[in-house]
């Protein structure tokens with residue numbers, strides 16, 4: 001457990017470091033990182049003006065809101081996924097044995113598992129998807145408001161101002177999409193599914209990251225971090 005808490009802290013430190021652009025050694029972790037906000041805000045402003053000087057300007061209060069959003073959105077979510085996937089792997093002897101066999105067969109050569117190596121471990125990737133499905137790290141309603149004039153969804157008129165949300169917990173356990181054993185953690189379902197079923201499963205599980213223009217901006221980073229971190233602990237710690 002100490003390893004997981006340590007790793008979770010390191011991931012948080014890594015994200016803060018990425019925002020602040022300072023060496024990791026200079027950061028001490030605190031559950032209250034309010035004191036970092038002015039620095040993070042400066043960083044966000046610098047980053048915006050460096051990358052899009054003409055199109056996008058971000059000012060005072062906006063950057064102070066944006067800065068902690070990046071840290072909160074990018075850490076707790078990823079760490080929750082890391083912990084749940086790890087828990088499902090190490091508490092399930094069949095899954096654990098398969099992860100280990102896959103790692104052994106891959107004969108990884110890098111000193112730290114690379115993104116490309118992790119993506120080439122299909123069973124581990126299936127564990128990540130299955131872990132995020134069975135224990136979604138984000139289950140807030142994230143409601144969206146129907147715009148002025150209302151909207152029509154599947155032929156049904158939804159009046160303007162209606163708040164529409166989705167029940168994530170139910171979506172991810174739908175037997176029509178994931179099969180009759182949808183309630184249990186079984187990574188194999190991702191490797192056995194027909195193309196059609198796989199597409200449906202992926203479409204639903206992707207909702208973990210939100211949808212459309214609201215979709216998580218950090219999705220590629222989160223998947224990279226999870227693959228590398230879980231590949232690494234599966235190789236050296238489990």
Ligand code: HEM
Nearest residue numbers: 073074077078081138142208209210214216217218221222
């Ligand atoms: C497993 C990890 C993650 C999950 C499950 C997740 C989930 C989500 C969800 C569901 C939303 C959309 C909320 C909505 O509908 O309004 C969101 C938004 C966002 N996420 Fe993530 N996230 C993860 C990791 C990350 C990471 C690593 C970063 C940054 C490095 C990040 C940055 C953001 C940002 C900036 C937004 C707001 C996008 C906007 O302005 O609309 N997330 N995330």
